[in-house]
Amino acid sequence: MAYRPLDETTVIDYIISRPSMKQVFAGFDALSVNEVGDGNLNLVFIVQNDAAPAESVVLKQALPYLRVAGDSWPLTRERMRYETQALLKHNELAPGLAPTVYDWDDEMSIVIMENLAEHEIMRKGLVARNRYPHFADHISTFLVNSLFFTSDLYLTGPEKKLLAAKFVNEQLRKLQEDFVYTNPYMESPENNWNPLVDAEVQAVRSDAELKMAIAEMKLAYMTHAEALIHADLHTGSIMLNERDTRVIDPEFGFFGPMAYDIGAVLQNLVLNFLSHYGHTPDRAERESYQAYLLDMIGDIWRQFARKFDETWAANNRGELVPAKYWDFPNGQEAFAAYRQRFIHNLLQEVAGHGGVKFLRRMMGIVSVWDLTSIEDLKKRAVAERLAIHIGRRWLMERKSVNSIDDLTGIVREETMGVME
Amino acid sequence: MAYRPLDETTVIDYIISRPSMKQVFAGFDALSVNEVGDGNLNLVFIVQNDAAPAESVVLKQALPYLRVAGDSWPLTRERMRYETQALLKHNELAPGLAPTVYDWDDEMSIVIMENLAEHEIMRKGLVARNRYPHFADHISTFLVNSLFFTSDLYLTGPEKKLLAAKFVNEQLRKLQEDFVYTNPYMESPENNWNPLVDAEVQAVRSDAELKMAIAEMKLAYMTHAEALIHADLHTGSIMLNERDTRVIDPEFGFFGPMAYDIGAVLQNLVLNFLSHYGHTPDRAERESYQAYLLDMIGDIWRQFARKFDETWAANNRGELVPAKYWDFPNGQEAFAAYRQRFIHNLLQEVAGHGGVKFLRRMMGIVSVWDLTSIEDLKKRAVAERLAIHIGRRWLMERKSVNSIDDLTGIVREETMGVME
Numbered sequence: 001m002a003y004r005p006l007d008e009t010t011v012i013d014y015i016i017s018r019p020s021m022k023q024v025f026a027g028f029d030a031l032s033v034n035e036v037g038d039g040n041l042n043l044v045f046i047v048q049n050d051a052a053p054a055e056s057v058v059l060k061q062a063l064p065y066l067r068v069a070g071d072s073w074p075l076t077r078e079r080m081r082y083e084t085q086a087l088l089k090h091n092e093l094a095p096g097l098a099p100t101v102y103d104w105d106d107e108m109s110i111v112i113m114e115n116l117a118e119h120e121i122m123r124k125g126l127v128a129r130n131r132y133p134h135f136a137d138h139i140s141t142f143l144v145n146s147l148f149f150t151s152d153l154y155l156t157g158p159e160k161k162l163l164a165a166k167f168v169n170e171q172l173r174k175l176q177e178d179f180v181y182t183n184p185y186m187e188s189p190e191n192n193w194n195p196l197v198d199a200e201v202q203a204v205r206s207d208a209e210l211k212m213a214i215a216e217m218k219l220a221y222m223t224h225a226e227a228l229i230h231a232d233l234h235t236g237s238i239m240l241n242e243r244d245t246r247v248i249d250p251e252f253g254f255f256g257p258m259a260y261d262i263g264a265v266l267q268n269l270v271l272n273f274l275s276h277y278g279h280t281p282d283r284a285e286r287e288s289y290q291a292y293l294l295d296m297i298g299d300i301w302r303q304f305a306r307k308f309d310e311t312w313a314a315n316n317r318g319e320l321v322p323a324k325y326w327d328f329p330n331g332q333e334a335f336a337a338y339r340q341r342f343i344h345n346l347l348q349e350v351a352g353h354g355g356v357k358f359l360r361r362m363m364g365i366v367s368v369w370d371l372t373s374i375e376d377l378k379k380r381a382v383a384e385r386l387a388i389h390i391g392r393r394w395l396m397e398r399k400s401v402n403s404i405d406d407l408t409g410i411v412r413e414e415t416m417g418v419m420e
Numbered sequence: 421m422a423y424r425p426l427d428e429t430t431v432i433d434y435i436i437s438r439p440s441m442k443q444v445f446a447g448f449d450a451l452s453v454n455e456v457g458d459g460n461l462n463l464v465f466i467v468q469n470d471a472a473p474a475e476s477v478v479l480k481q482a483l484p485y486l487r488v489a490g491d492s493w494p495l496t497r498e499r500m501r502y503e504t505q506a507l508l509k510h511n512e513l514a515p516g517l518a519p520t521v522y523d524w525d526d527e528m529s530i531v532i533m534e535n536l537a538e539h540e541i542m543r544k545g546l547v548a549r550n551r552y553p554h555f556a557d558h559i560s561t562f563l564v565n566s567l568f569f570t571s572d573l574y575l576t577g578p579e580k581k582l583l584a585a586k587f588v589n590e591q592l593r594k595l596q597e598d599f600v601y602t603n604p605y606m607e608s609p610e611n612n613w614n615p616l617v618d619a620e621v622q623a624v625r626s627d628a629e630l631k632m633a634i635a636e637m638k639l640a641y642m643t644h645a646e647a648l649i650h651a652d653l654h655t656g657s658i659m660l661n662e663r664d665t666r667v668i669d670p671e672f673g674f675f676g677p678m679a680y681d682i683g684a685v686l687q688n689l690v691l692n693f694l695s696h697y698g699h700t701p702d703r704a705e706r707e708s709y710q711a712y713l714l715d716m717i718g719d720i721w722r723q724f725a726r727k728f729d730e731t732w733a734a735n736n737r738g739e740l741v742p743a744k745y746w747d748f749p750n751g752q753e754a755f756a757a758y759r760q761r762f763i764h765n766l767l768q769e770v771a772g773h774g775g776v777k778f779l780r781r782m783m784g785i786v787s788v789w790d791l792t793s794i795e796d797l798k799k800r801a802v803a804e805r806l807a808i809h810i811g812r813r814w815l816m817e818r819k820s821v822n823s824i825d826d827l828t829g830i831v832r833e834e835t836m837g838v839m840e
Contacts, residue, residue: 319642330626
């Protein structure tokens with residue numbers, strides 16, 4: 001079918017026209033539609049059978065173009081193909097941790113998937129101090145499965161190259177390259193920041209050592225084709241509840257550095273930690289939740305590191321180091337040491353990419369709602385200054401990071417005594 | 421035209437059928453053909469106008485499949501498309517340093533190019549102790565132009581990704597992954613080595629630290645998509661004479677680490693240095709030529725580093741660090757320091773990849789003719805042992821390498837007093 005944007009009427013006809021929808025809806029007579037997208041990027045419809053409300057889907061359609069920040073970054077609806085491919089891959093590798101895909105249509109730039117009616121966006125839940133007892137387990141499994149099984153540690157050389165060739169994604173990659181690693185640190189019209197931290201922002205922009213370090217991380221981001229990364233894995237791309245976790249919106253997916261995704265998760269949790277200087281005035285309540293978040297960060301990394309190592313040891317069919325390569329006296333110990341060295345390097349890269357992402361959220365085009373929802377600019381500035389200091393230290397001290405405690409330790413040191 | 425392999429008769433009809441050939445040949449009545457390929461990999465015909473012998477071309481055609489080392493590594497004739505694309509790119513970026521391409525035909529897996537009748541294969545010339553006064557200048561220009569202008573330092577993000585997507589080359593990449601970074605260091609039927617260095621070979625295969633270092637370089641080789649590299653730039657892929665240098669056979673080309681190409685050139689020159697313990701019994705003559713080769717290595721790197729830096733400073737239109745990013749007090753000094761840091765890292769990676777390539781030539785599927793042409797196995801073993809020691813040190817000491825003199829210094833130290 002030739003591309004045309006759907007509306008609240010035509011979406012019903014479209015749903016009825018797809019054979020796959022017979023598996024979801026017992027009947028099509030009582031379908032209702034709710035358009036919930038923001039209208040800039042994509043159309044997002046929730047379609048529900050009012051005769052059996054548990055039967056519902058999300059239909060997402062890319063608009064023919066997207067203009068971010070004026071006219072400078074035009075995007076085609078190719079991005080929906082990347083999102084669909086990545087969603088299918090995530091469903092295959094981490095079942096239950098991404099929304100189930102029911103159907104897709106490349107011509108129409110449409111994907112139809114599970115409606116996560118009982119889940120909340122994690123960013124909102126964290127601001128409300130909700131607790132998620134399974135999140136560390138779930139997200140570490142998602143990260144291990146989506147990263148390990150798309151890397152050279154598992155795939156053969158040709159499998160990896162042919163899969164990577166399906167994720168060229170040159171337009172959305174440019175957005176991240178510009179908005180994470182470049183524009184925030186120089187004059188660019190779309191940047192915005194709290195005027196109360198202007199001195200810190202200007203200091204970042206003219207700090208030669210820091211700028212060189214950011215450029216080094218950018219080079220790694222642009223060139224290290226390690227695995228299929230989500231590439232936008234902040235807490236706004238995670239929907240969850242007490243039992244269940246789903247990673248959504250992987251349209252930025254491409255073959256990049258594993259550490260970028262891990263760093264995004266950990267760094268967003270620290271930003272939420274900082275936001276409670278604004279959101280949670282009660283000291284005991286704040287400190288309790290902040291301690292919970294720091295524990296969660298440690299827990300996510302430790303579970304990730306353990307599962308990654310175990311998964312690698314148990315599934316070493318990839319090109320990088322075939323089992324036979326370690327077939328010599330003490331070879332198994334060498335393989336184990338090699339895995340640990342790999343994971344250790346990964347943590348240092350997490351510190352680097354995560355560090356940059358702190359900075360970009362404070363002075364680039366998009367902040368995080370955790371902070372922008374603090375109405376008192378002075379309180380917000382307290383959190384933002386800390387974010388800049390912590391980000392700088394994660395980045396600049398990355399090569400001496402030895403354990404996750406070094407990263408949470410920097411958070412503890414920088415926030416010690418703040419608003420006691 | 422549907423694919424069919426040409427022979428000495430049909431190649432003439434084919435040449436006559438191509439309009440492009442009217443630019444090369446004044447007439448087609450006196451064409452003669454000489455098949456010069458080895459018959460395994462490709463057909464290679466030299467077609468000459470006997471009425472005007474200066475008029476000649478090389479026509480290269482891929483056979484429908486290639487089997488290297490028995491049945492294990494089947495390849496399709498796709499490789500001719502990669503070779504053609506890379507040759508065209510090299511002609512565009514480094515004119516005069518690759519054979520001119522006159523015509524190509526993807527259906528027939530054919531490329532027609534300049535016949536380099538007055539050039540010799542560098543490997544043979546080096547064994548004969550020939551000198552090439554312009555080689556360091558030429559090859560450093562080839563490396564700078566082919567690497568810099570296909571990297572994120574010059575191309576925009578989308579340009580780079582779209583160009584890289586044309587060089588998936590998953591089959592030939594697997595060959596290099598296996599034969600350079602894996603199989604030589606474990607039991608594999610195609611490996612072969614001089615029995616007199618068996619102890620050294622077995623020591624490499626069971627050296628845990630060394631194996632971990634090789635696996636680290638392999639990961640970099642597989643994942644670091646920095647620039648369009650030649651990926652087989654040994655001295656058998658260079659044809660030259662006293663005035664002129666051409667880089668041939670880029671069918672392995674893909675987006676990989678810049679250091680791999682640079683390391684290949686430098687490391688092959690060291691192997692040739694070592695081969696003269698067999699080829700040049702006269703001590704004064706040998707030492708003079710060996711000194712010449714070490715000077716050449718230093719010269720190539722220093723010219724490369726200078727030209728790379730100057731080219732980057734003068735052509736900073738890429739995505740990695742736009743000029744505006746350095747627009748702050750002392751920003752130009754920071755940009756210069758960043759370039760130097762990049763080039764310094766590159767040298768350390770040259771040591772790593774070059775080091776591995778020493779080892780693979782001593783115990784993998786393909787040695788180098790410089791060494792295999794030494795008939796006396798004992799003399800050959802002298803050179804091979806040194807190659808293993810030097811390769812090991814380049815690799816294991818790579819992170820403390822600060823200048824090219826450190827790498828040539830290792831050659832000097834390891835060869836001091838040998839056969840005086």
